[in-house]
Amino acid sequence: MRTAFGVETVRTAERELMARLPEGALMQRAAAGLAAACAELLGRVYGKRVVLLVGGGDNGGDALYAGARLARRGAGVTAVLLAPERAHEGGLKALRAAGGRVSAAAERDIAGADLVLDGIVGIGGKGGLRPAAAQLMGAVRESGALVVAVDLPSGVEADTGEVLGDAVRADATVTFGTYKPGLLIDPARERAGAVRLIDIGLGLPAVPELEALQYADVAALLPVPGASSDKYRRGVVGIAAGSARYPGAAVLAVAGALRSGAGAVRYVGPAADAVIARFPEALVHAGPPSRAGRVQAWVVGPGLGDDAHGREQLRDVLAADVPVLVDADGLRLADPEVVRARTAPTLLTPHAGEAAALLGVERSEVEAGRLAAVRRLAAEYRAAVLLKGATTLVAGPEGGPVRVNPTGTSWLATAGSGDVLAGLAGALLAAGLTAVDAGSVGAYLHGLAARLAAQGAPVGAQDVAAAIPAAWRDVRG
Numbered sequence: 179m180r181t182a183f184g185v186e187t188v189r190t191a192e193r194e195l196m197a198r199l200p201e202g203a204l205m206q207r208a209a210a211g212l213a214a215a216c217a218e219l220l221g222r223v224y225g226k227r228v229v230l231l232v233g234g235g236d237n238g239g240d241a242l243y244a245g246a247r248l249a250r251r252g253a254g255v256t257a258v259l260l261a262p263e264r265a266h267e268g269g270l271k272a273l274r275a276a277g278g279r280v281s282a283a284a285e286r287d288i289a290g291a292d293l294v295l296d297g298i299v300g301i302g303g304k305g306g307l308r309p310a311a312a313q314l315m316g317a318v319r320e321s322g323a324l325v326v327a328v329d330l331p332s333g334v335e336a337d338t339g340e341v342l343g344d345a346v347r348a349d350a351t352v353t354f355g356t357y358k359p360g361l362l363i364d365p366a367r368e369r370a371g372a373v374r375l376i377d378i379g380l381g382l383p384a385v386p387e388l389e390a391l392q393y394a395d396v397a398a399l400l401p402v403p404g405a406s407s408d409k410y411r412r413g414v415v416g417i418a419a420g421s422a423r424y425p426g427a428a429v430l431a432v433a434g435a436l437r438s439g440a441g442a443v444r445y446v447g448p449a450a451d452a453v454i455a456r457f458p459e460a461l462v463h464a465g466p467p468s469r470a471g472r473v474q475a476w477v478v479g480p481g482l483g484d485d486a487h488g489r490e491q492l493r494d495v496l497a498a499d500v501p502v503l504v505d506a507d508g509l510r511l512a513d514p515e516v517v518r519a520r521t522a523p524t525l526l527t528p529h530a531g532e533a534a535a536l537l538g539v540e541r542s543e544v545e546a547g548r549l550a551a552v553r554r555l556a557a558e559y560r561a562a563v564l565l566k567g568a569t570t571l572v573a574g575p576e577g578g579p580v581r582v583n584p585t586g587t588s589w590l591a592t593a594g595s596g597d598v599l600a601g602l603a604g605a606l607l608a609a610g611l612t613a614v615d616a617g618s619v620g621a622y623l624h625g626l627a628a629r630l631a632a633q634g635a636p637v638g639a640q641d642v643a644a645a646i647p648a649a650w651r652d653v654r655g
């Protein structure tokens with residue numbers, strides 16, 4: 179599991195560790211890791227031109243000490259001091275001793291750089307870049323230099339992933355001690371480039387702010403049938419989706435569910451003919467969901483429409499005493515009180531627009547502050563919530579770490595891919611995963627399937643569904 183901790187926790191761990199170490203030791207560890215990462219990115223250090231953007235705090239100190247190490251290996255290193263009177267004294271001395279110099283013409287030095295090290299501000303930052311730093315960003319962009327952020331791209335919010343003003347756009351970020359939420363959540367994540375973690379020996383608490391499943395975690399959660407499995411023990415997922423107007427949503431949700439480890443898929447709704455034509459293995463039923471036969475979890479909502487029939491189906495499913503995944507129209511029509519009162523697990527899967535409607539805020543507010551939005555939704559609806567989008571997040575109703583999906587790809591931004599995810603995660607619920615596991619494993623496989631299907635070219639939702647088995651194979655090695 180990859181984990182991320184917020185600034186307060188990092189500060190506490192840092193204080194505890196610093197009390198046991200000689201002064202400056204932590205910064206030296208950080209700078210050594212940073213310099214090594216820069217050297218690797220540069221290929222050859224000797225003769226390369228490195229510009230350090232140095233703010234008034236320890237983030238600038240890291241940059242200066244790393245710059246000194248690069249200067250000792252033969253790089254021409256120049257420091258641009260954004261707060262000259264507060265620049266880290268020891269770092270500056272070390273840089274000068276190693277043959278580095280302070281810039282007298284920032285834009286000219288930046289124009290000739292091979293690598294720009296962003297040490298403007300780290301976890302001590304609030305708000306976007308200030309004007310003096312923001313002004314240099316044009317020159318940085320035009321230089322074509324590699325941009326490496328120290329700890330975080332300056333200008334992003336470490337704890338939330340928000341970007342409240344101008345921010346550095348890095349090719350790579352070298353972060354210390356732990357990932358910070360902002361390195362994993364968009365829009366900030368996108369500014370960080372490839373993130374590398376340097377272990378500096380911080381002792382961190384057991385429960386992180388944020389966690390991201392890795393291959394091994396997903397592999398351990400996948401419902402693989404055993405010798406004594408039968409279709410019922412593997413789990414039957416019911417899909418109440420589609421309408422005369424949107425039969426395709428039903429087909430796509432069934433397509434996702436069929437490749438996701440459940441033993442059988444039952445479909446209930448007006449798109450039965452379309453479903454059977456495409457998937458003869460689906461079990462279809464014409465009556466209400468409660469009469470469809472045994473299921474271990476329901477998916478309700480994709481393409482449901484909002485006529486009386488759709489509303490009735492939703493009511494019926496929400497009354498079932500099994501896990502329920504509510505998506506799309508189901509989210510729009512569900513009575514919040516009924517959702518809150520459910521005793522079996524509920525997983526809501528809104529995109530930003532649906533989440534905004536559920537919270538009564540603007541969509542832009544959800545997109546800018548995804549972490550706060552998913553937590554608030556989970557608390558207000560007493561349900562697990564999977565917030566879809568550029569960074570998919572999954573929160574449980576009891577608080578605890580939020581899961582962030584590491585496999586997302588913007589190729590998924592195609593009509594119907596959410597329906598596939600609903601079927602996929604619903605089948606995982608039926609197979610017995612908790613709502614948070616079903617949501618996060620579902621999102622993981624969904625993103626991976628899209629990547630495998632797309633390989634850098636556009637794909638449709640059906641292609642994503644068809645690639646789910648390949649994603650399974652990839653995860654199981």
Ligand SMILES: NC(=O)C1=CN([C@@H]2O[C@H](COP(=O)(O)OP(=O)(O)OC[C@H]3O[C@@H](n4cnc5c(N)ncnc54)[C@H](OP(=O)(O)O)[C@@H]3O)[C@@H](O)[C@H]2O)[C@@H](O)CC1
Pocket residue numbers: 188189191192204205208233234235236237238240298299300301302303304305306307308311328329330333354355378380
């Ligand atoms: N934690 C650890 O374990 C370790 C931490 N280490 C390193 O220390 C870093 C944290 O250092 P830090 O605490 O000195 O804060 P830092 O991020 O340099 O900035 C503070 C200064 O910036 C200013 N400022 C604020 N907002 C701003 C903005 N938007 N734009 C511009 N300026 C802004 C603010 O000044 P003021 O508001 O007073 O003007 C303040 O003086 C951390 O990220 C890591 O790199 C490693 O060395 C070792 C292990």
Ligand SMILES: Nc1ncnc2c1ncn2[C@@H]1O[C@H](COP(=O)(O)OP(=O)(O)O)[C@@H](O)[C@H]1O
Pocket residue numbers: 506529565566567568569570586587588589590591592593594595596597598599624
């Ligand atoms: N920019 C993006 N980057 C990564 N994933 C995205 C992006 N935009 C959308 N997605 C993913 O695509 C899917 C779209 O689902 P949804 O919005 O419900 O669309 P639809 O209703 O058309 O199926 C979700 O899984 C979402 O996380």
Ligand SMILES: [K+]
Pocket residue numbers: 237296297298299300327328329330331332
């Ligand atoms: K920085």
